[in-house]
Amino acid sequence: MKNITLIIFLSIITGSTLLAQRIESFQLTDILTNQVFSLDAHSHKKAVVLIFTSNSCPFSKLYEERISALHTKFSGDFEFALINPHIGSEEDESEEAIRGRNREKNINLPYLKDPDLKVTRAVNAMKLPEVVIITGGPTGYNIVYQGAIDNNPQVPSSVSQRYLESALTQILKRSSPSPASTRAVGCNIRGIN
Numbered sequence: 075m076k077n078i079t080l081i082i083f084l085s086i087i088t089g090s091t092l093l094a095q096r097i098e099s100f101q102l103t104d105i106l107t108n109q110v111f112s113l114d115a116h117s118h119k120k121a122v123v124l125i126f127t128s129n130s131c132p133f134s135k136l137y138e139e140r141i142s143a144l145h146t147k148f149s150g151d152f153e154f155a156l157i158n159p160h161i162g163s164e165e166d167e168s169e170e171a172i173r174g175r176n177r178e179k180n181i182n183l184p185y186l187k188d189p190d191l192k193v194t195r196a197v198n199a200m201k202l203p204e205v206v207i208i209t210g211g212p213t214g215y216n217i218v219y220q221g222a223i224d225n226n227p228q229v230p231s232s233v234s235q236r237y238l239e240s241a242l243t244q245i246l247k248r249s250s251p252s253p254a255s256t257r258a259v260g261c262n263i264r265g266i267n
Contacts, residue, residue, distance in 0.1 A: 095197075095198075095216065095217040095220075096214055096215065096216055096217075097113075097196055097197060097208060097214075097215045097216070097217055098196070098214070098215070099112055099113040099114045099215060100112060100113060100192065100193050100196070102157070102186040102187060102188055102193060103186065103187055104155075104184045104185060104186055105158070105161070105169050105172050105173065105185045105186070105187050106172075106173060106176060106184070106185050107184070111155060111184050111186055113208060113210065113215055116153040117210045119151065119152055119153045120151045120152055120209070120245055120246065121152050121153075121207050121208060121209045121210075121218070121242075121245055122152070122153045122154075122155065122207070122208045122209075122210075123148075123152050123153065123154045123155070123205065123206075123207050123238070123242070124155055124156075124157055124193075124197070124205070124206045124207075124208065125141060125154070125155070125156050125157070125203055125204070125205050125223075126156075126157050126158075126159060126194065126199045126201070126202055126203060126204045126205075126206070126263065127141075127156050127157070127158060127202055127203045128158050128159070128160045128166075128167060128202050128261070129158075129166040129167055129171055129172055129175050130160070130164065130166040130167060130261075131202040131203070131260060131261035132261070133201075133202060133203060133227050133259065133260035133261055134202050134203050134260065134261070136227050136228060137203050137223055137227065138179050138181060139179075139230075140223060140224070140230060141154075141156075141181070141183075141203075141223070142179075142180070142181055142182075142183075144223075144238060144239060144242070145182075145183055147239075148242050151242075151246060152242060152245075154183050154184075155183060155184040155185070155186055156181075156183050156184070156185045156186065157186045157187075157188050157193060157194070157199075158172065158185065158186070158187055158188065159188045159189075159191050159194040159199070159202075159263050159264075159265070160202075160263070160264060161187040161188065161189050162187075162189060163264065169187070172185060191263075191265055191266065194263060194266065195266065197217060197220065198220075199220075199263060199266075200258065200262065200263055200266055201258035201259065201260040201261065201262065201263065202260045202261040202262075202263060203223060203258070203260055204220070204221065204222070204258035204260070204263075205219065205220065205221060205222070205223055205237075205238050205258070206219070206220045207219040207220070207238075207241055207242070207245070207251065209245070218241070218245070218250060218251055218254065219237075219238075219241040219251040219253075219254055219255065220254075220255050220256075220258075221237060221253075221255045221256030221257060221258050222237050222238075222256045222257065222258045222259060223236075223237060223238045224236045224237055224238065224239075225237070225256075227259055227260065237253070237256050
């Protein structure tokens with residue numbers, strides 16, 4: 075009986091540590107301002123919300139208004155940033171095209187370029203759009219949620235699970251997001267093995 079209890083205890087500890095993946099601070103350039111964005115510069119916020127996106131992915135386009143609405147609702151407590159892992163890979167992914175789309179859609183978030191996929195690989199992002207929420211603490215940075223924004227990319231009025239909004243609300247209540255991960259649906263990030 076003691077062996078079974080020990081195995082269950084170790085499984086719980088191992089499972090909970092896997093959910094809070096550690097990540098080192100990083101620096102990426104904001105396409106819109108040419109300023110450097112780093113986790114360290116936003117450590118005063120409750121969390122940093124990274125949203126992997128691109129101009130050419132139809133799923134990313136479907137979420138533009140929802141991302142803007144979430145940013146408006148939560149920007150006082152959280153730092154939001156878009157990350158484009160496909161920067162420069164085609165005409166729609168040029169810096170000029172990205173600046174134009176952001177002006178057209180009035181998206182006022184940092185828009186980071188990750189041409190070497192350094193951050194994309196560090197957080198194991200696979201889809202566009204995919205969300206990663208990172209919190210900081212005395213021992214460094216941890217991913218506390220990763221996955222989908224909600225459960226219906228195509229019909230916003232039919233969304234029944236608002237994963238990102240729920241995770242942010244739980245963080246505001248000083249709780250760990252549950253679920254800590256969901257399956258992101260969208261375009262594959264190229265160059266990820």
